[in-house]
Amino acid sequence: xxxxxxxxxxxxxxxxxxxxxxxxxxxxxxxxxxxxxxxxxxxxxxxxxxxxxxxxxxxxxxxxxxxxxxxxxxxxxxxxxxxxxxxxxxxxxxxxxxxxxxxxxxxxxxxx
Amino acid sequence: xxxxxxxxxxxxxxxxxxxxxxxxxxxxxxxxxxxxxxxxxxxxxxxxxxxxxxxxxxxxxxxxxxxxxxxxxxxxxxxxxxxxxxxxxxxxxxxxxxxxxxxxxxxxxxx
Numbered sequence: 001x002x003x004x005x006x007x008x009x010x011x012x013x014x015x016x017x018x019x020x021x022x023x024x025x026x027x028x029x030x031x032x033x034x035x036x037x038x039x040x041x042x043x044x045x046x047x048x049x050x051x052x053x054x055x056x057x058x059x060x061x062x063x064x065x066x067x068x069x070x071x072x073x074x075x076x077x078x079x080x081x082x083x084x085x086x087x088x089x090x091x092x093x094x095x096x097x098x099x100x101x102x103x104x105x106x107x108x109x110x111x112x
Numbered sequence: 113x114x115x116x117x118x119x120x121x122x123x124x125x126x127x128x129x130x131x132x133x134x135x136x137x138x139x140x141x142x143x144x145x146x147x148x149x150x151x152x153x154x155x156x157x158x159x160x161x162x163x164x165x166x167x168x169x170x171x172x173x174x175x176x177x178x179x180x181x182x183x184x185x186x187x188x189x190x191x192x193x194x195x196x197x198x199x200x201x202x203x204x205x206x207x208x209x210x211x212x213x214x215x216x217x218x219x220x221x222x223x
Contacts, residue, residue, distance in 0.1 A: 033210065039153070043213040058210075090155050092211070100146075101211050103155025 003027050006091050006104035013081050013111055021076045021107045023091030032074040033101065035090040036060060043090065049074055050096075081111045116200045121218040124194075130187040132217050134200030137181040142204045145176060147185045148213070149196040156199065156213070159185065190221045 004025040013019055023032065034047040035058075045058030049068040063085070064078050074093075078085055088108045094101040117135040124130040136145065144163050148156040160167055160174045162183075167174045173186040187194055197216040 035213070037153070042215050043156070045210055045212065048210055059212075088153060092155070094211075100158045100161070101156075103157070105155050106153065108153075 004091065004093055004102050004104045006089075006107050008107060009105060010108050011110070013109070015082055015111055017081050019078050019081055019109070021089055021091075021109070023074045023076070023104060024072050025074075025093040025102070026072060027093065027095075027102070028071065029093035029102075030071070030096050031094045031101075032068065033092040033094075034058070034064075034066060034074070034076050035092065036062065037088045037090060037106075039088070047076065081109075083111045085109060086111050116202055116214050118198075118200055118214065118217045120215065121220065123220045123222060124187075124190045126192060126221055126223050127189055130185075130190040130194065130219055130221070132185040132187075132198050132200075132219065133182065134185070135182045136200070136202045139180050139202050140204070143202045144204070145174065145180075145183045146201040146203060146211075147172070147174065148199045148201065149194075150199065150216070151193075151196040159198075187219075190219075192221050192223065195219060195221045 007022045030051045032049045035043040036046050037043045044060035046062040047066040049055050055066050064076050088106050090106045091104045092101045146161040147159040150156045162174045176183045197218050199213050199216040
């Protein structure tokens, strides 16, 4: 059982609101990732981090931002939510050189 | 990272072996083959990985062709709970490489 947690699991929010999706892992992993997945579609990497104070944009353009102040915590923020942000957001972590990434259960976001 | 090609969907009878193919004809020498699955939009779950030898664990077997241009994931006795999207990924062990997921194969296990 992987020790990576995402909160909330489900969120319905109005347009224009600021939201932060939380992701925490207790495995001491250096690398963390955020993926976005629309229903029935592929996972797209939107952000990743190699460690504290390291953040990079992924291959899918996203209006979200991330921070990595602590190893175990990699929150994702949307400053002004829009209906186009409605999606599932999945967080993952791995060690450097790891053969495996561990995923959280995801946050399903609906912006109305 | 090399691109992979998988069939969009497959059916399998419960209790039978499920054989899921993956083509990765542009794989390079230091790239591993990984398999993940995603059950009903939960977070993807690691299944198995290999470099060139066949691998087996408690979940599945991985058969990699000698030229490494394709592989097959085998679930020896599929159950209804194995219904999921299965992703084949190739990735080097470089510390800075990320996990890229393609469209995967939707495996439907039928009673």
